[in-house]
Amino acid sequence: MGGSKRTLEKMWEEDEQKRKELLEVPSIVAESHELIGELKAQLGNSRETIASLKKQIVESNSIKVKLQDYFVGGLVGAILGAILAKVL
Numbered sequence: 455m456g457g458s459k460r461t462l463e464k465m466w467e468e469d470e471q472k473r474k475e476l477l478e479v480p481s482i483v484a485e486s487h488e489l490i491g492e493l494k495a496q497l498g499n500s501r502e503t504i505a506s507l508k509k510q511i512v513e514s515n516s517i518k519v520k521l522q523d524y525f526v527g528g529l530v531g532a533i534l535g536a537i538l539a540k541v542l
Contacts (some may be wrong), residue, residue, distance in 0.1 A: 513519065
């Protein structure tokens with residue numbers, strides 16, 4: 455009889471543990487819901503950042519920006535060329 459009593463006690467403990475776990479399910483679901491909301495917000499922020507970066511890439515590849523880069527590069531080259539011509 456001692457073995458059957460232990461088996462019943464063990465079954466009772468397992469049932470109690472299962473009940474506790476089931477009671478925790480709503481809080482786990484609520485936490486998951488909050489995490490999903492946070493992830494959605496972060497995803498939205500990421501989309502905005504990506505859109506902004508794409509816009510910056512397009513703007514930096516425009517002909518206007520390229521001409522400015524070429525002008526500044528040519529000006530710097532001319533100044534360095536003049537300095538080197540006087541030195542040499």
